[in-house]
Amino acid sequence: MLRRSFSLGCCLLLGLVALPCPAMAEGWKAGAAKQKITPPEPMWMAGYGSRNHASTGFLNDLWAKALVLEDAKGARVAIVTLDLVGIGRDLADPICDQLQKKFDLNRSNVALCCSHTHSGPVVGRNLRTLHYDLVDARQQKLIDRYAEHLREMIVDVVGRAIDALAPSQISWGQGTATFAVNRRNNKEPDVPRLRAEGQLAGPVDHDVPVLKVTDLGRKTTALLIGYACHATVLDGYDWSSDYPGFAQSELEQQNPGCTALFFAGCGADQNPLPRRRVELARQYGHDLAAAVGAALKSQMKPLAGNLAAGFTEIPLDLAKVPTKEEIEQDTKSADRYVAARARLYHDRLSAGQTVPATYSYPVQVWRLGSELVLVTLGGEVVVDYALRIKQDMGPANTWVAGYANDVMAYIPSRRVLTEGGYEGGGAMVYYSLPSPWAPTIEKTILDAVRTTTPPVR
Ligand SMILES: [Zn+2]
Known part of the structure; x- marks a missing residue:
């Protein structure tokens, strides 16, 4: 309704000159x-x-x-x-x-x-x-x-x-x-x-x-x-x-x-x-x-x-899930960030959880x-x-x-x-993910972009 009335107003204001009113x-x-x-x-x-x-x-x-x-x-x-x-x-x-x-x-x-x-x-x-x-x-x-x-x-x-x-x-x-x-x-x-x-x-x-x-x-x-x-x-x-x-x-x-x-x-x-x-x-x-x-x-x-809006979460593979022994070893690391990440996964394992092999990526x-x-x-x-x-x-x-x-x-x-x-892997520790990404990362994301793109409505 608004659209129509504004278009009409626009034309009246402009007399008979047919200028476009694209937004309206x-x-x-x-x-x-x-x-x-x-x-x-x-x-x-x-x-x-x-x-x-x-x-x-x-x-x-x-x-x-x-x-x-x-x-x-x-x-x-x-x-x-x-x-x-x-x-x-x-x-x-x-x-x-x-x-x-x-x-x-x-x-x-x-x-x-x-x-x-x-x-x-x-x-x-x-x-x-x-x-x-x-x-x-x-x-x-x-x-x-x-x-x-x-x-x-x-x-x-x-x-x-x-x-x-x-x-x-x-x-x-x-x-x-x-x-x-x-x-x-x-x-x-x-x-x-x-x-x-x-x-x-x-x-x-x-x-x-x-x-x-x-x-x-x-x-x-x-x-x-x-x-x-x-x-x-x-x-x-x-x-x-x-x-x-x-x-x-x-x-x-x-x-x-x-x-x-x-x-x-x-x-x-x-x-x-x-x-x-x-x-x-x-x-x-x-x-x-x-x-x-x-x-x-x-x-x-x-x-x-x-x-039109598309959204998906894809399982993005990590390169390698660390073993319990590797995590325990890392808790003793001199690098405080490596040790902090290891403590996080150590606690999760102790609580009966697993270390994830993928991350759900939006x-x-x-x-x-x-x-x-x-x-x-x-x-x-x-x-x-x-x-x-x-x-x-x-x-x-x-x-x-x-x-x-x-x-x-x-x-x-x-x-x-x-x-x-x-950027290739070193930063993963600061984000507390257990390992670098798998080599499939780029293809997986680009494929997901294609399949998530909605058609023109
Ligand atoms: Zn940054």
């Missing part, structure tokens, strides 16, 4: 909301094992933001972006249960995504061996309390985004930002020179996907943006949403009343280099906002058609009209996946993100797994 023709609604989630008190920070005390200060806020989209048939999806290192199943499952119960949102239709800032709090049992198992009882209590509060705040912010649903135009486009550098170059002393000379090693994904939501008065109400790069410019003791936070703030200042939402792409093997200075976090945030600005000035594609694919496929993968996904999926599905209409729904480990490609190192 599609009947989209959108609603956005945001909630500050900066911890109110000092607590343990996530992402680095080298920190030896709780936070001491503040640089810029952390936010949970929600964007809810509804198509002309009333189908809804909700994307939540979090300025946090990651979210695990321990929190994602109860949040999705609540969203189902309160708002009738199916698991397929909810994406919980993260910026992967390394200057936010420990999030429940995420990176368990790196943090939760090694901090004292007081910090564990603070972590548990924050997780409980976070769960409530996320459910609330989605509810407020639903309440804000209003007829909208939605379009999408892409910009480019070049500060993400493959981690192979981490030890290079002069990255800016190598960048200028085109001499940096390893694959990168410099796309900056942008989904723009405007109201019927053409005012921008939400900007959903992504980028494939670790939010690790900063490693100190001040709360900070790092470069994604500065980008979101700049976009919200440029567009009063707009909610800017950032979530990380497949940047597990990508760092912002050089780094470690606040002015660099601000600079990269500005670079990202400028890339969004360029995308907004380009020919954005209006979304036409309907929403793969989610949404069609946002006929113009855009959004692939959101669990874990810290290396860039090879985004490049491959975009190549397979079409780079002009595919958006691939990681750090979604359950950040349980690094997700190496076959290439990175074979190369070994931190």
Whole structure:
């Protein structure tokens, strides 16, 4: 009804000139909301094992933001972006249960995504061996309390985004930002020179996907943006949403009343280099906002058609289940993380449980009209996946993100797994998984992306 009356109004206003009113023709609604989630008190920070005390200060806020989209048939999806290192199943499952119960949102239709800032709090049992198992009882209590509060705040912010649903135009486009550098170059002393000379090693994904939501008065109400790069410019003791936070703030200042939402792409093997200075976090945030600005000035594609959501959990094989003897041996390791992980499995074996041989891995694919496929993968996904999926599905209409729904480990490609190192297997200990992934990982995930992709409705 609204659609028809607005189309009529549009034509009356324009006299007999037949200008297109694409959004009205599609009947989209959108609603956005945001909630500050900066911890109110000092607590343990996530992402680095080298920190030896709780936070001491503040640089810029952390936010949970929600964007809810509804198509002309009333189908809804909700994307939540979090300025946090990651979210695990321990929190994602109860949040999705609540969203189902309160708002009738199916698991397929909810994406919980993260910026992967390394200057936010420990999030429940995420990176368990790196943090939760090694901090004292007081910090564990603070972590548990924050997780409980976070769960409530996320459910609330989605509810407020639903309440804000209003007829909208939605379009999408892409910009480019070049500060993400493959981690192979981490030890290079002069990255800016190598960048200028085109001499940096390893694959990168410099796309900056942008989904723009405007109201019927053409005012921008939400900007959903992504980028494939670790939010690790900063490693100190001040709360900070790092470069994604500065980008979101700049976009919200440029567009009063707009909610800017950032979530990380497949940047597990990508760092912002050089780094470690606040002015660099601000600079990269500005670079990202400028890339969004360029995308907004380009020919954005209006979304036409309907929403369709696919979600599946696949058993992802681990390379080797350690034996009871190997676990017992590891409990005596001089490496405190190896010992902490071994204690976890030792306790589980003692309680009559088994060591898992697979992990239930979430793969989610949404069609946002006929113009855009959004692939959101669990874990810290290396860039090879985004490049491959975009190549397979079409780079002009595919958006691939990681750090979604359950950040349980690094997700190496076959290439990175074979190369070994931190992303290939070393990091598994910090996520408390019992072994590296099996060599089938890349094929299994890519097959699941194909089978999870819903047909055009
Ligand atoms: Zn990471």
